[in-house]
Amino acid sequence: MKYLGLIWKNVWRKKIRTSLTILSVLVAFLLFALLSAIAYAFKAGEDVADAERLIVIDKVSLINMLPIAYQNRIASTPGVQSVTHATWFGGYYQDQRNQFPQFPIDPYAYFSMYPELQISEQQLAAFAKNRTGAVIGREIAEQFNLKVGDRIPIQATIWTKEDGGRTWEFDIEGIISSNDPRGSSAYLLFQHDYFEEARRFAKGTVGWYILRVEKGANPAEVANAVDKQFQNSANETKTSTEAAFSQSFAKQFGNIGLIVQLIMGAVFFTLLLVAGNTMAQSVRERISELAVLKTLGFEDRSVLGIVLSESILIMLIGGLLGIGLGKLIIGIVAPSMGAFLPGLYLRPESIMLAIGIMFVAGIAAGIFPAFKAMRLSIVDALAHA
Amino acid sequence: MNDTLAELTSVSRSYQKGKERVEVLHELDLGIPAGDFLAIMGPSGSGKTTLLNLLGGLDKPSAGTVRVGDAVLSDMSNSQLSRWRATHVGFIFQFYNLLPILNAQKNVELPLLLTSFNRAERAKRAAIALDIVGLKERAKHYPRELSGGQEQRVAIARAIVSDPTLLLCDEPTGDLDRSTADEILRLLQILNSEHGKTIVMVTHDAQAADYAKRTLHCDKGKLERREQA
Ligand SMILES: Nc1ncnc2c1ncn2[C@@H]1O[C@H](COP(=O)(O)OP(=O)(O)OP(=O)(O)O)[C@@H](O)[C@H]1O
Ligand SMILES: [Mg+2]
Numbered sequence: 001m002k003y004l005g006l007i008w009k010n011v012w013r014k015k016i017r018t019s020l021t022i023l024s025v026l027v028a029f030l031l032f033a034l035l036s037a038i039a040y041a042f043k044a045g046e047d048v049a050d051a052e053r054l055i056v057i058d059k060v061s062l063i064n065m066l067p068i069a070y071q072n073r074i075a076s077t078p079g080v081q082s083v084t085h086a087t088w089f090g091g092y093y094q095d096q097r098n099q100f101p102q103f104p105i106d107p108y109a110y111f112s113m114y115p116e117l118q119i120s121e122q123q124l125a126a127f128a129k130n131r132t133g134a135v136i137g138r139e140i141a142e143q144f145n146l147k148v149g150d151r152i153p154i155q156a157t158i159w160t161k162e163d164g165g166r167t168w169e170f171d172i173e174g175i176i177s178s179n180d181p182r183g184s185s186a187y188l189l190f191q192h193d194y195f196e197e198a199r200r201f202a203k204g205t206v207g208w209y210i211l212r213v214e215k216g217a218n219p220a221e222v223a224n225a226v227d228k229q230f231q232n233s234a235n236e237t238k239t240s241t242e243a244a245f246s247q248s249f250a251k252q253f254g255n256i257g258l259i260v261q262l263i264m265g266a267v268f269f270t271l272l273l274v275a276g277n278t279m280a281q282s283v284r285e286r287i288s289e290l291a292v293l294k295t296l297g298f299e300d301r302s303v304l305g306i307v308l309s310e311s312i313l314i315m316l317i318g319g320l321l322g323i324g325l326g327k328l329i330i331g332i333v334a335p336s337m338g339a340f341l342p343g344l345y346l347r348p349e350s351i352m353l354a355i356g357i358m359f360v361a362g363i364a365a366g367i368f369p370a371f372k373a374m375r376l377s378i379v380d381a382l383a384h385a
Numbered sequence: 386m387n388d389t390l391a392e393l394t395s396v397s398r399s400y401q402k403g404k405e406r407v408e409v410l411h412e413l414d415l416g417i418p419a420g421d422f423l424a425i426m427g428p429s430g431s432g433k434t435t436l437l438n439l440l441g442g443l444d445k446p447s448a449g450t451v452r453v454g455d456a457v458l459s460d461m462s463n464s465q466l467s468r469w470r471a472t473h474v475g476f477i478f479q480f481y482n483l484l485p486i487l488n489a490q491k492n493v494e495l496p497l498l499l500t501s502f503n504r505a506e507r508a509k510r511a512a513i514a515l516d517i518v519g520l521k522e523r524a525k526h527y528p529r530e531l532s533g534g535q536e537q538r539v540a541i542a543r544a545i546v547s548d549p550t551l552l553l554c555d556e557p558t559g560d561l562d563r564s565t566a567d568e569i570l571r572l573l574q575i576l577n578s579e580h581g582k583t584i585v586m587v588t589h590d591a592q593a594a595d596y597a598k599r600t601l602h603c604d605k606g607k608l609e610r611r612e613q614a
Pocket of ligand 1: 379380383400401402409427428429430431432433434435436
């Protein structure tokens with residue numbers, strides 16, 4: 001593209017104005033990146049059809065515990081391949097603010113339920129053998145500088161011990177990580193057997209069950225079959241996907257998808273006004289220059305193309321910077337959001353959509369000034385120069 | 386006389402001003418031989434710029450034909466005229482009309498963007514053109530860093546860089562002091578005598594017109610010849 005140098009120079013004709021315009025484009029696309037990642041993360045759980053794992057919780061409230069006796073009944077439900085359980089421990093490490101999640105679980109069953117969790121054979125064996133053993137996510141190990149062999153005290157906020165104590169001490173037997181880009185391992189797992197024995201109340205219950213659906217079985221039917229068994233019992237159940245489960249906290253915020261769309265609509269409308277104004281000004285103040293280009297033999301459509309390219313270039317510079325910054329920020333916050341909002345990452349389709357929007361917005365902002373430049377009469381423009 | 390390079394045959398140009406029709410040029414005939422250096426003088430509003438615009442394919446006559454070389458400009462479409470201008474004619478204006486965002490070299494290269502020359506060839510040709518106008522060492526200067534006379538030299542380099550046969554100048558010295566104006570006019574003379582450019586120059590300045598081979602006076606849409614003394 002021979003005109004690129006000329007286009008580039010034109011874009012930077014007024015450095016401050018262009019910088020401010022690019023900054024507003026940047027902010028708009030940064031918002032786009034963040035909001036679309038959040039919106040996707042919320043939507044991810046809505047599709048039950050291809051779920052491999054389902055979560056069984058109390059129908060009334062997530063807080064209510066389920067009897068441990070349900071495990072065998074769930075396991076024998078047609079379409080269920082395997083089942084295990086977990087419970088919300090809700091403690092903290094050293095300081096109230098260090099609130100990564102802890103779950104008492106059944107080591108071998110849990111790790112075979114979650115193959116994406118990486119742990120070495122030896123560490124898993126050591127964990128299973130040690131009644132007060134625990135494993136922690138790599139994120140936590142790095143954050144608090146913890147390693148295998150350390151003893152980690154966790155202050156309980158819910159689960160007092162039988163002796164009335166609130167401090168649960170665990171030996172770190174392994175460090176885990178997740179090889180699912182959307183997943184997280186920012187939590188601590190410890191032995192349910194120890195938990196069962198040492199806790200003061202609610203013995204014989206677990207927080208929720210996780211089941212694996214048999215290959216070929218319909219997840220929606222399996223979910224129904226599980227819930228049906230416990231109808232009219234003291235603890236009715238609700239079986240749904242993992243993502244839906246994780247988001248049951250976050251869903252309280254309302255219709256996220258709609259909110260995102262409204263915000264983005266407002267942002268892009270403003271963006272078009274800002275960028276459109278910049279382009280209109282830029283053309284207005286160089287009418288005679290455009291006339292000179294035409295005099296030299298630049299054709300009308302070349303002049304149109306030059307002005308449009310300037311507009312698109314401004315959108316691309318600001319937009320790509322904004323998306324890049326957004327990706328960076330999401331990458332930083334996603335691990336700490338893992339338990340709350342899994343699947344928080346910038347999808348390639350969002351990036352493609354953003355680039356599409358950059359072109360469309362660039363054309364929309366530049367089209368009228370570009371047409372003005374194209375239609376410009378050389379004779380009139382030079383006469384009034 | 387040599388072959389005629391440009392020829393206007395009963396050319397009229399009128400503008401609609403509200404309900405009135407103003408005829409700026411009326412059935413004008415003019416032949417410009419190749420190698421001519423023609424000065425056109427006349428009062429303001431007499432149609433001098435209009436005449437240049439017709440010769441340069443920037444404007445089309447209301448009636449009559451305009452021919453330059455083999456091209457009948459009055460029959461050509463706007464985009465045909467654009468392509469023709471790029472290689473056949475160079476324009477020099479009173480206010481230089483350089484692009485402030487480009488340095489001298491890049492301003493001179495502008496018309497070459499419309500050719501198939503690559504980057505290196507464009508730079509080489511621009512350097513030659515700047516050398517001809519005596520501004521080789523100012524290639525990297527921006528217009529705001531140049532004097533009026535230097536700006537006009539850059540504009541002249543831009544006008545000749547694609548090697549057109551015809552140069553059209555609209556009051557090229559109108560904004561310059563006497564001695565700078567004389568330098569520019571001598572440069573035009575050299576382009577005419579040594580580089581074979583045919584030049585048509587509109588001017589208000591009789592001293593400037595003395596540099597031309599002949600002068601025509603334009604008044605009320607008619608051209609009148611007064612031979613050089
Ligand atoms: N686009 C236009 N629309 C209407 N009238 C026009 C237009 N262009 C030129 N005119 C009129 O045509 C007449 C001649 O204009 P032109 O610019 O050719 O004069 P000129 O001889 O170059 O004058 P000057 O010496 O002031 O530059 C003027 O009366 C002008 O008002
Ligand atoms: Mg004029």
